[in-house]
Amino acid sequence: MLTVHAPTCSTRRAGFTLVELIITMVLVSFVAGAIVKLLLRQQRFYNSTTDLIQTRQQIRQAAAMLPSDLRGISSVGNDIYAMSDSSLDFRGVFGTTIVCTNNGAGLLSTVPRVLASGAAMTNWTRNPAVGDSILVYNDSTMVSSSDDAWSKHQISAIATITSATSTSGCPVATGLTQAGDLTAGNPSYQFTFTAGASPKILVGSAMRFFRKVHYSVYKAADGKWYLGFYECKPGCSAIQPVAGPFQPYAANGTSGVQFAYYDATGTVTINRNLVARISLVVRGQGTGLVNLSGDGATAFGDSLRIEVGLRNK
Structure with missing residues (x-):
């Protein structure tokens, strides 16, 4: 005799167990942590690259501006009014x-x-x-x-x-x-x-x-050092930053902007009428710490040396 049994309903509902949920959450946290770490590293890399580019741009800006003004100087014609390692008036x-x-x-x-x-x-x-x-x-x-x-x-x-x-x-x-x-x-x-x-x-x-022109490295109100410029006709305008920030002024030869003056024989001179060549060193300094490799942040600095021969020496 064939017996028909009525279907039975299981009291267990389909879904994840507590153990499965915990494992899933742990895995998701690992993945999310890795993504956040990657994003933070990319953000640090971006900030460091931006700082590096801006520092080098400031160096190039100073290097592009000064030579064009300096080449036309006539030292024998008394074009140089005053000169030092940190400033030049001409x-x-x-x-x-x-x-x-x-x-x-x-x-x-x-x-x-x-x-x-x-x-x-x-x-x-x-x-x-x-x-x-x-x-x-x-x-x-x-x-x-x-x-x-x-x-x-x-x-x-x-x-x-x-x-x-x-x-x-x-x-x-x-x-x-x-x-x-x-x-x-x-x-x-x-x-x-x-x-x-x-x-x-x-x-x-x-x-x-x-016009009388003045270039110098100076400390601005924000505490940073810039290449400053002003001109006189005959009254002088207030000094304005044209490039920077650079390394602070120092008498030991590590200034952010440093001038040196040479005569026709290549000897350093302090005589304004004998200057035949002006050497300019620009040392840039990043505004923050740079971390490109991910191994640790370091202070970034770069420099550029320019030799300008005077046309009318």
């Missing part, structure tokens, strides 16, 4: 031009920057301003060079001349300009000086525009 030339007219009463005018002929007789990185200084080459009247000299003047007033016929500017009659060269955006400048220019200065004489 004439910073920002433009050149030639004399277009000399009215004989102490006023000189310039050739406009852009000429239809394509000739480049005027070039400057900024427009001259009242208070700026210039050096004008005075060929004087003698055939020999015995009376030739650079005369220094300070600008007291500036007039812009746009007339092609005005003798106060750079008229076509001089042969240096053509009709249409002089415009409101491309004028001739007539300069008045605190002491009038010599009437013997000839048309075509060279003019150099300059």
Whole structure:
């Protein structure tokens, strides 16, 4: 006889046991810990790399800025005002031009920057301003060079001349300009000086525009050391950081920015008129500890040495 039994229901529900849950949680914690550790290491690597790049960028910025200013120095022309291992004061030339007219009463005018002929007789990185200084080459009247000299003047007033016929500017009659060269955006400048220019200065004489420039390593309000800059025309502006931070100043030769001066024989000199080469060492210092390998954080520093030969020594 066939007997049919009714299905029975198990009282046990499907799921994880407590032991299984504990094992799972332990495994998840191991994986999560490894991921967090990896993320922290990557974050440290990123921060260290960023600090390293920024430090080297500051070094390159100082290295790119100073040589262009230093090369134009004329040591024999008294361009260097003061020099030390941590600072340098000199004439910073920002433009050149030639004399277009000399009215004989102490006023000189310039050739406009852009000429239809394509000739480049005027070039400057900024427009001259009242208070700026210039050096004008005075060929004087003698055939020999015995009376030739650079005369220094300070600008007291500036007039812009746009007339092609005005003798106060750079008229076509001089042969240096053509009709249409002089415009409101491309004028001739007539300069008045605190002491009038010599009437013997000839048309075509060279003019150099300059301001006193100062570079030094200095400690800022945040307690860090920077390469600082200011200029004078004639009053001096407040010093501003242009690169850094660098290593602190030290008299033992480990300063963040260090100058050294050499004469034509390669000997160290303290005579401003004998400088033929300026050596610049820039030592960067990271803002924090660098950890690239994961073996431990260390302070990062880098340096760069630049040798600048003076063109007008």
